Amino acid sequence: MKRIKIKELLNKTEGQESILVKGWVRTRRDSKGGFSFLEINDGSCMGNIQAIVDHTLNEFSELEKQITTGSCVAINGKLVASEGKGQKMEIQATALEVYGTADAETYPLQKKRHSFEYLREIAHLRPRTNTFGAVMRVRSRLAYAIHQFFNDRGFVYLNTPIVTTSDCEGAGEMFQVTTLDMTNPPKVDGKVDYAQDFFGEKTSLTVSGQLEGEIYALALSEIYTFGPTFRAENSNTSRHLSEFWMVEPEMAFYDLDDDMDLAEEFIKYLLADVLENCSEDMEFFNQRIDKTILETLRHIVDNQFERLTYSDAIHRLQQSTENFTYSVEWGCALQAEHERYLSEKVFKKPIIVYNYPEKIKSFYMKLNEDGETVRAMDVLLPKLGEIIGGSQREENYEILLKRLKDSDLDPEEYWWYLDLRRFGSAPHSGFGLGFERLVQFVTGMENIRDVIPFPRTPKHARF
């Protein structure tokens, strides 16, 4: 007989059929009436199916000791209307098989709530909890929705390299990739001789696929990347990972306004998709993780983001009576406290700050006519902060070359990037969205380590 997933099973209204379910026992309650109640979960959805196992069933007497919280079982039986409260349907077992036992005295997951800190120490078992099941289902749905959003709009999904030689862009410290003998590397003039390394030059893990994305946007018009990204920053916060996933669309013929329009539409689309397609899991987050999450997401979907220039933002901050730790002056980067004040207290919704001072932003961002600001934008969410950073790219060869030099970067290393401006250059824009921050925001989970299956942070790469 073919196994049926519990998600399908719970959608059925008619009983009396013979079915087969397989899954992990969440809890077992015995009745001296001569039967046991088993709650089975297979991860296909939040809900469990209750199975009634009569103690006269042959297998039960043999397997009784083996059926504990955490064990894995297969149950044949009839789907019937439940006599008890709390569930409509249940399975009257006719046959039982135990695939794997879980010794109750040593199984680390108990029938109670655990702290997320503890669950991180048992990252191989935490997906068997309600919270992590829900997080990973929502994460998967968001990934699907991301592809759907861009695919519907004719964007080409582009895979940019993970191992790269562009030791550049200033996005962050990089992880080096090498096959050289670390205890005795070959040297020339006292320096490591990368000519003898695997790729014949120094290579690292990518910090962004943007520059490569621009290559393809200036050929296919609209592309997006969605893949892993690596930053060797010693960041120890609830919003940073050393290995995370990033979505980076890059579009020819888009100016900064088009870029902001796309970013806003994108975020709203994703939130609406999850509200519609993960309602059960979202209901769980609303009850157990953040009581305002559904309201917050709906509010964002239904309202326009507030767009203001960096100069306006500075002005508003200077007008406010709020006591900031960092003083506010035109030309300084906005601090987390400033961003939060604007999105949480002033506008109470997502904001997009754009036209930042040239001096605090990257070399590739397009210089405005005023000569002192660039067409950069950040999407800031209440509580979470920056979720998207983007810009219109500088398409003028001479200006780009000057900005490279002003940033103390070697134009030689960017020869192909400059070539894009020598041959058929075009106005173009793009942005990057941190996937885990999105999952964090959507689920209401407080720590980014709990929205990725295997978090990598400084001094932590176990599992």
Place this chain on the structure above:
RNA sequence: UCCGGUGUGGCGCAAUGGUAGCGCAAUCGACUGUUAAUCGAUGUGUUAGAGGUUCGAAUCCUCUCACCGGAGCCA
């Protein structure tokens, strides 16, 4: 990396210089179409590690480690 906090049975926590305890889980039993069942009984500790102060340290001091929160860097 900086600032602050925490570290005590399997898990969550208490004990404010004087006998290390509670809840949950586990084990055994009772009871029941049960719902994170309920009731009773039982076992569980190098108080993160090292050193110091003291008649006496989970508690005070020093160092190390781990984790958490905030900041910076960013997505």
